[in-house]
Amino acid sequence: MSAACRRLVPAAACAATVFLFSCGGGGQTPAPAASGSGTTTSSVPADIDPATAAGISGKVTFEGTPPSPKPIKLTSDPFCAGANPGLTTEGGLVGPGGVVQNVFVYVKDGLTGRTFPAPAEPIVLDQKGCHYTPHVIGIQVGQPLQIINSDATLHNVHGLAKANKEFNAGQPIQGMKMTHTFSAVEVMVPFKCDVHGWMRAWVGVLDHPYYAVTGTDGAFSLKGLPPGTYTVEAWHEQFGTSTQMITVAEKETKDITFTFKGA
Amino acid sequence: MLRLFAVLVAISTAILIFAGGLVTSTGSGLSVPDWPNTYGWFMWTFPLSKMVGGIFYEHAHRLIASTVGLLILILAVWLARAEPRRWVRRLGYVALAAVITQGVLGGITVLWYLPDAISIAHASLAQIVFCLTATIALATSPAWKRGYDAPVPDDRVLQRLAMVTTGVIYLQILIGATMRHTGAGLAIPDFPLAFGRLLPPVWDAKIAIHFAHRVGALIVTSLILATTGHVLFHHRRASQLRRPAVALAILVSLQVTLGAATVLSGRQFIINSLHVVTGALVLVTSLVLTLRAHRGRFALAANVAVRPAVSDLSYREASA
Numbered sequence: 001m002s003a004a005c006r007r008l009v010p011a012a013a014c015a016a017t018v019f020l021f022s023c024g025g026g027g028q029t030p031a032p033a034a035s036g037s038g039t040t041t042s043s044v045p046a047d048i049d050p051a052t053a054a055g056i057s058g059k060v061t062f063e064g065t066p067p068s069p070k071p072i073k074l075t076s077d078p079f080c081a082g083a084n085p086g087l088t089t090e091g092g093l094v095g096p097g098g099v100v101q102n103v104f105v106y107v108k109d110g111l112t113g114r115t116f117p118a119p120a121e122p123i124v125l126d127q128k129g130c131h132y133t134p135h136v137i138g139i140q141v142g143q144p145l146q147i148i149n150s151d152a153t154l155h156n157v158h159g160l161a162k163a164n165k166e167f168n169a170g171q172p173i174q175g176m177k178m179t180h181t182f183s184a185v186e187v188m189v190p191f192k193c194d195v196h197g198w199m200r201a202w203v204g205v206l207d208h209p210y211y212a213v214t215g216t217d218g219a220f221s222l223k224g225l226p227p228g229t230y231t232v233e234a235w236h237e238q239f240g241t242s243t244q245m246i247t248v249a250e251k252e253t254k255d256i257t258f259t260f261k262g263a
Numbered sequence: 264m265l266r267l268f269a270v271l272v273a274i275s276t277a278i279l280i281f282a283g284g285l286v287t288s289t290g291s292g293l294s295v296p297d298w299p300n301t302y303g304w305f306m307w308t309f310p311l312s313k314m315v316g317g318i319f320y321e322h323a324h325r326l327i328a329s330t331v332g333l334l335i336l337i338l339a340v341w342l343a344r345a346e347p348r349r350w351v352r353r354l355g356y357v358a359l360a361a362v363i364t365q366g367v368l369g370g371i372t373v374l375w376y377l378p379d380a381i382s383i384a385h386a387s388l389a390q391i392v393f394c395l396t397a398t399i400a401l402a403t404s405p406a407w408k409r410g411y412d413a414p415v416p417d418d419r420v421l422q423r424l425a426m427v428t429t430g431v432i433y434l435q436i437l438i439g440a441t442m443r444h445t446g447a448g449l450a451i452p453d454f455p456l457a458f459g460r461l462l463p464p465v466w467d468a469k470i471a472i473h474f475a476h477r478v479g480a481l482i483v484t485s486l487i488l489a490t491t492g493h494v495l496f497h498h499r500r501a502s503q504l505r506r507p508a509v510a511l512a513i514l515v516s517l518q519v520t521l522g523a524a525t526v527l528s529g530r531q532f533i534i535n536s537l538h539v540v541t542g543a544l545v546l547v548t549s550l551v552l553t554l555r556a557h558r559g560r561f562a563l564a565a566n567v568a569v570r571p572a573v574s575d576l577s578y579r580e581a582s583a
Contacts, residue, residue: 156293195318197290
């Protein structure tokens with residue numbers, strides 16, 4: 001993660017977002033993220049007037065009894081058992097006040113007719129301590145995804161894409177890197193390691209930079225939007241999806257809340 | 264020696280099926296992304312220390328499969344050189360072709376990310392390979408060659424019943440393989456009822472496949488009980504029929520129990536794999552019974568003048 005931070009966000013923001021999801025963001029010049037928050041959309045694209053740009057921010061919450069993270073049995077690989085003995089499931093992380101982590105929030109509709117060039121900076125997905133870091137990321141079509149094996153054990157990187165091409169590549173040696181690009185919009189592409197069945201990551205592939213992943217505070221922020229009406233969707237691997245229609249005027253930032261409900 | 268070797272090959276094939284079941288049950292089929300190499304290593308030089316997680320199951324399956332392939336190659340050559348009966352020699356060639364095809368299917372299914380059709384074909388051909396090696400082991404046994412000590416007259420009812428039973432068991436295994444590889448193993452999560460009812464209240468493709476497998480289990484069990492009952496009633500003294508018939512009844516009971524345990528345990532991987540290999544044993548046992556019921560239609564092995572052992576036998580000359 002730290003390598004990605006060095007590439008993508010200023011060091012101060014990286015230190016503030018020490019937990020998980022401080023990196024990523026699909027912009028060409030990523031903006032600092034708020035403390036404890038996840039990824040935010042980055043700079044205003046070239047053809048959008050920054051003076052009139054709007055934004056959508058908010059939180060994702062959960063009502064009901066959230067699922068408890070479960071300990072993962074790591075005995076099938078002694079390295080993993082030693083490297084990350086307290087590893088738990090990451091699917092339903094709900095914090096104090098019901099804030100939900102690892103939610104992919106993105107503009108689903110409302111940007112028709114606009115094109116956004118793919119950033120050259122890679123998004124980094126690291127296999128460290130026998131889990132993926134980050135657990136949920138966003139990326140633009142054509143933007144490089146750099147996948148690293150930081151572990152002294154073997155991983156295979158299996159992207160179970162549908163709209164894109166499925167792939168499965170081995171990374172048997174620590175420090176190995178590979179780069180992958182996606183050619184089509186797809187929300188979400190599941191990643192798994194078949195060697196370590198508990199390892200899961202999710203990649204949201206979009207043709208624009210307006211997406212964010214909630215961090216430990218459940219917050220998100222989509223910045224630099226042209227004024228207009230948008231369908232914004234929040235996706236969570238366990239809780240499903242929730243959408244809202246939002247209209248933002250020039251320079252306006254609207255606060256919204258997505259609430260998932262337990263059974 | 265040939266007979267012992269043939270038995271060894273048949274047993275190794277059953278072990279291979281169990282190992283294959285473990286691969287699917289643990290979801291390890293793609294833990295080694297390349298083929299025929301393993302993470303770039305030549306298969307036999309891949310370090311044991313790196314056989315972790317899903318690699319342990321997938322790579323072990325490949326090693327066992329390669330060993331079985333080699334054993335079948337030796338068996339085919341051995342039969343070609345030492346076996347006087349042409350049909351047995353041919354079985355060796357067919358088994359060799361089948362195991363090579365099986366290996367290629369296994370490779371393709373990895374390289375193509377486990378497409379259902381290829382994975383199901385791989386699972387189904389595995390049963391054929393087991394049937395072939397078991398048939399060779401049977402045909403090379405001294406008792407088969409001499410026509411058994413207590414030969415039985417042609418029993419058309421038994422012959423047809425056993426043949427139908429074997430065919431239906433194979434169909435049931437195909438449905439099971441389809442259920443397994445399409446992820447329908449827990450489509451109906453309770454047992455013996457389906458969502459608390461005799462018939463599922465809702466239907467989709469996975470529920471239909473799963474339910475078909477349960478109905479298939481009922482049909483197979485009924486056929487096996489009928490076959491076993493027929494043998495015990497009419498051929499109790501013919502141990503070559505009685506033994507596989509009794510074994511068949513025991514195995515199918517075990518198999519139904521394992522099937523229920525697979526569902527109720529949430530597809531615990533060892534139980535699930537035992538269900539796979541027990542299904543194969545049910546099939547092969549039924550095949551052995553079928554072949555023995557048809558023994559009179561095969562020529563005696565020693566190339567001596569073929570004579571009926573009892574007055575009402577109607578032996579037919581085999582092509583050899």
